[in-house]
Amino acid sequence: MSFWNTIAKRVGYGLLLLVAVLVLNFILISIAPGDIADTIAGDMGGADAEVMEEIRVRYGLDQPFYVQLWRYMSRVAVLDLGYSYFFNTPVTTLILEKLPATLLLVFSAQILAVIVGTFLGVVAAKKPNGIVSLTVTFLSLFGFAAPVFWTGILLIILFVSIFPLFPVAGMIDVTVEGGFFVRALDVLHHLILPMVTLASIFLALYSRLARASMLEVLGADYVRTARAKGLPQRTVLYKHALRNALGPVVTVAGLQFSAVISGAVVVETVFSWPGLGTLALQSILARDTPTIMGILFFSSLVVVVFNILTDATLRLIDPRIKTG
Amino acid sequence: MGRFFGLTAALALIAGLAVPLAKAEEPKQGGTLVMAIGATPRHLNPAVQSGIATGVPGAQLFATPLRYDEGWNPQPYLAKSWTVSDNGLAITLNLVEGATFHDGHPITSEDVAFSVETVKANHPFKSMFAPVESVETPDEHTAILKLSQPHPALMLAMSSQLLSIIPKHVYGDGQDPKTHPQNSENVIGSGPFKLVEFKRDQHIILERNENFFMEQRPHLDKIVMRIIKDGSARTIALESGEVMLSGFEQTPRDLTRMKKNKDLDVSGEGYAAIGSIVWIAFNTKEGKTSDKAVRHAIAYAVDRNFILKALMLGTAAPAKTGIHPGSPFYDDSVNGYDLDLDKANKLLDDAGYARGSDGMRFGLTVDFGWATAKPFAEYLKPQLKKIGIDVTVRASADFPTWAKRVSNHEFDITIDNVFNWGDPVIGVHRTYSSENIKKGVIWSNTQQYANPQVDKLMQLAGSTYDLDQRKKHYAEFQQIVAEDLPIYWLFAGPYHTVANKKVGNPPNSIWGASAPLDRVYLR
Numbered sequence: 001m002s003f004w005n006t007i008a009k010r011v012g013y014g015l016l017l018l019v020a021v022l023v024l025n026f027i028l029i030s031i032a033p034g035d036i037a038d039t040i041a042g043d044m045g046g047a048d049a050e051v052m053e054e055i056r057v058r059y060g061l062d063q064p065f066y067v068q069l070w071r072y073m074s075r076v077a078v079l080d081l082g083y084s085y086f087f088n089t090p091v092t093t094l095i096l097e098k099l100p101a102t103l104l105l106v107f108s109a110q111i112l113a114v115i116v117g118t119f120l121g122v123v124a125a126k127k128p129n130g131i132v133s134l135t136v137t138f139l140s141l142f143g144f145a146a147p148v149f150w151t152g153i154l155l156i157i158l159f160v161s162i163f164p165l166f167p168v169a170g171m172i173d174v175t176v177e178g179g180f181f182v183r184a185l186d187v188l189h190h191l192i193l194p195m196v197t198l199a200s201i202f203l204a205l206y207s208r209l210a211r212a213s214m215l216e217v218l219g220a221d222y223v224r225t226a227r228a229k230g231l232p233q234r235t236v237l238y239k240h241a242l243r244n245a246l247g248p249v250v251t252v253a254g255l256q257f258s259a260v261i262s263g264a265v266v267v268e269t270v271f272s273w274p275g276l277g278t279l280a281l282q283s284i285l286a287r288d289t290p291t292i293m294g295i296l297f298f299s300s301l302v303v304v305v306f307n308i309l310t311d312a313t314l315r316l317i318d319p320r321i322k323t324g
Numbered sequence: 325m326g327r328f329f330g331l332t333a334a335l336a337l338i339a340g341l342a343v344p345l346a347k348a349e350e351p352k353q354g355g356t357l358v359m360a361i362g363a364t365p366r367h368l369n370p371a372v373q374s375g376i377a378t379g380v381p382g383a384q385l386f387a388t389p390l391r392y393d394e395g396w397n398p399q400p401y402l403a404k405s406w407t408v409s410d411n412g413l414a415i416t417l418n419l420v421e422g423a424t425f426h427d428g429h430p431i432t433s434e435d436v437a438f439s440v441e442t443v444k445a446n447h448p449f450k451s452m453f454a455p456v457e458s459v460e461t462p463d464e465h466t467a468i469l470k471l472s473q474p475h476p477a478l479m480l481a482m483s484s485q486l487l488s489i490i491p492k493h494v495y496g497d498g499q500d501p502k503t504h505p506q507n508s509e510n511v512i513g514s515g516p517f518k519l520v521e522f523k524r525d526q527h528i529i530l531e532r533n534e535n536f537f538m539e540q541r542p543h544l545d546k547i548v549m550r551i552i553k554d555g556s557a558r559t560i561a562l563e564s565g566e567v568m569l570s571g572f573e574q575t576p577r578d579l580t581r582m583k584k585n586k587d588l589d590v591s592g593e594g595y596a597a598i599g600s601i602v603w604i605a606f607n608t609k610e611g612k613t614s615d616k617a618v619r620h621a622i623a624y625a626v627d628r629n630f631i632l633k634a635l636m637l638g639t640a641a642p643a644k645t646g647i648h649p650g651s652p653f654y655d656d657s658v659n660g661y662d663l664d665l666d667k668a669n670k671l672l673d674d675a676g677y678a679r680g681s682d683g684m685r686f687g688l689t690v691d692f693g694w695a696t697a698k699p700f701a702e703y704l705k706p707q708l709k710k711i712g713i714d715v716t717v718r719a720s721a722d723f724p725t726w727a728k729r730v731s732n733h734e735f736d737i738t739i740d741n742v743f744n745w746g747d748p749v750i751g752v753h754r755t756y757s758s759e760n761i762k763k764g765v766i767w768s769n770t771q772q773y774a775n776p777q778v779d780k781l782m783q784l785a786g787s788t789y790d791l792d793q794r795k796k797h798y799a800e801f802q803q804i805v806a807e808d809l810p811i812y813w814l815f816a817g818p819y820h821t822v823a824n825k826k827v828g829n830p831p832n833s834i835w836g837a838s839a840p841l842d843r844v845y846l847r
Contacts, residue, residue, distance in 0.1 A: 045374050045376075046754065047767075049768075052765055087367070174550075175356055272525070
């Protein structure tokens with residue numbers, strides 16, 4: 001089978017997967033006790049029976065489950081994600097409003113984690129049983145094991161309360177006035193703590209991965225040859241070994257995208273980062289079905305697309321991976 | 325408890341004496357106030373959405389006919405004066421002349437009539453305007469509310485966030501006001517501040533309404549309401565001065581911490597009309613809690629003072645009834661069921677609940693619906709074990725889960741937190757009225773408590789303007805309900821306003837921070 005055939009097949013599977021994700025999630029949300037009428041009543045400090053009935057009728061919640069599912073799926077089929085019950089705004093608008101913030105956070109954290117993680121892994125691989133290696137292992141495991149909200153709050157206490165270097169929450173300071181550059185700096189200032197927090201979980205993964213794969217590569221024949229011909233340590237490490245060791249890191253980084261998005265939910269909540277994660281949490285608590293479904297649809301779409309891209313890239317880079 | 329009130333009274337006296345001595349400070353004009361709010365509102369139109377999230381920005385965007393001071397006295401706002409007819413069936417509002425909406429259109433009695441109709445049809449608190457039959461508009465500046473019966477709750481229902489005056493030419497365009505696009509964007513209000521930008525989960529930016537109908541108000545040029553959901557993040561932002569003001573703060577640990585900060589003023593004043601009360605509710609129809617002796621025994625076994633001291637760290641005031649202790653109708657003389665384990669045990673023995681071989685008489689489930697209620701639910705487990713009740717604490721994953729259980733009466737005991745919303749007619753009656761036992765509706769009479777005498781007293785107190793009569797009826801009401809005990813009330817929700825010392829006139833009216841901030845200024 002040719003390359004394009006394989007990709008077409010992947011896309012087909014991807015679409016099936018999306019439908020399955022939507023149906024499953026719709027069922028899960030419907031099983032959860034309570035609905036948007038309860039949430040709205042709670043949000044308003046009480047309501048009467050008429051008001052709640054009216055809300056249910058308005059959003060079609062008085063219909064049987066399969067009718068609701070069918071209505072939803074047929075709308076999604078024409079790419080209409082519907083209106084948020086809670087905010088009375090098109091879900092697409094809500095998601096697009098929040099997406100840039102999440103992408104910024106997710107990508108910057110991912111890049112930070114890959115670069116720093118790989119570097120730490122390489123350093124640790126130089127002397128696998130040395131003190132540096134042990135420290136890296138300890139720190140990365142600590143970052144991995146510590147709950148991310150805890151890391152976030154700890155960083156806030158440390159760098160906002162004790163050493164006031166960073167702002168506590170949000171993405172921009174609306175009182176800052178100035179040109180694009182000033183405002184970009186302001187966003188960066190707000191970004192650092194959440195970025196580091198989110199990166200801390202994946203740092204462990206990448207540094208362990210880089211360390212293991214470096215150790216494997218460093219034992220290979222060609223590295224011995226490189227050393228034998230008198231190349232300096234740095235050239236051997238970074239030019240010869242690292243390139244080959246990077247393969248697994250890149251693959252995992254691509255596949256970890258979904259995990260980064262779910263990690264972002266917690267980080268965004270702790271830092272009041274106005275992204276999809278905050279929206280996701282709020283809509284789940286509010287039983288705002290169209291919004292939850294929209295976010296899940298969107299994030300599964302992203303994951304599917306990233307998997308296909310990773311797959312395609314690997315095939316193009318490494319011809320040894322057989323198509324078919 | 326007597327000492328607590330004595331002390332408060334003494335402090336109030338000192339404060340009262342100190343006022344004339346302190347030189348009144350001239351409020352400064354201008355400046356941007358950055359404040360924090362804890363939730364993203366669904367939208368910004370309080371006429372069709374109740375609750376604090378919408379109320380705080382809503383009270384800035386929209387003016388109401390009346391406003392209230394710290395002492396429950398109605399003050400002129402959009403209505404410069406008002407009269408109640410002799411038979412109590414007509415309330416005439418005389419509107420301020422020359423007042424305009426944010427788009428320049430004059431505010432007329434037509435808009436008042438339209439606002440009353442909209443609120444009556446769409447607001448979840450139906451009791452506020454139920455007796456209003458029509459609104460007559462003899463001229464541009466006079467609106468007469470015609471009532472089917474005397475309705476004393478109307479005064480409070482015309483203040484704060486409960487009767488926002490909205491423009492008829494905007495919201496009366498035929499679209500459903502609940503989902504009107506101008507509830508969130510391009511809001512045309514009547515209040516001291518205009519909407520600049522509302523970004524969900526980020527901020528609400530308001531700017532001074534230059535044409536506000538009150539002279540030299542508001543003092544601030546701009547208010548930035550930053551939406552910070554995490555309580556500890558808000559605390560740190562207040563401590564670092566990044567945020568200057570936050571209302572409705574109630575986490576005891578954060579409050580205690582901020583009270584120690586010399587840059588911050590932490591005040592529990594105000595919020596009496598919001599009237600948040602935390603309580604233990606019983607299912608009075610099914611299971612062991614349908615037996616009054618069991619409810620009495622549980623009340624005697626719960627140590628309210630321990631809860632106030634150890635769990636609330638002294639930030640909250642005790643509440644012995646369902647009416648907020650800050651309300652003029654609160655009756656402090658009711659039985660508070662102070663801790664008495666012997667009496668509790670005896671009540672259960674006498675009622676025939678013998679202890680089994682494991683020392684337990686029977687088991688009960690205690691529900692809670694949100695994280696801050698958890699400590700109280702967990703406190704009940706060891707405490708009720710002392711009287712032989714085996715408590716199972718049942719957590720709910722989130723609010724809707726809990727609301728479903730409780731509103732469908734599938735519970736024995738639950739921790740709850742319900743608001744008075746001004747007049748008892750609005751927020752108190754709903755909990756005790758036998759007519760309001762409505763399955764599936766949270767914060768209806770989910771205890772399923774029914775007592776015809778109580779129904780009668782509420783009806784009497786809710787249909788006379790005579791304050792003394794009302795006080796008398798509500799006192800009797802509180803005595804009877806405290807004896808029947810469908811609910812054991814714990815304390816008033818400790819809402820506090822935290823303000824940086826640079827903020828002048830932080831909001832302290834009975835509505836707390838959900839009132840117009842037109843008097844607030846920056847030093």
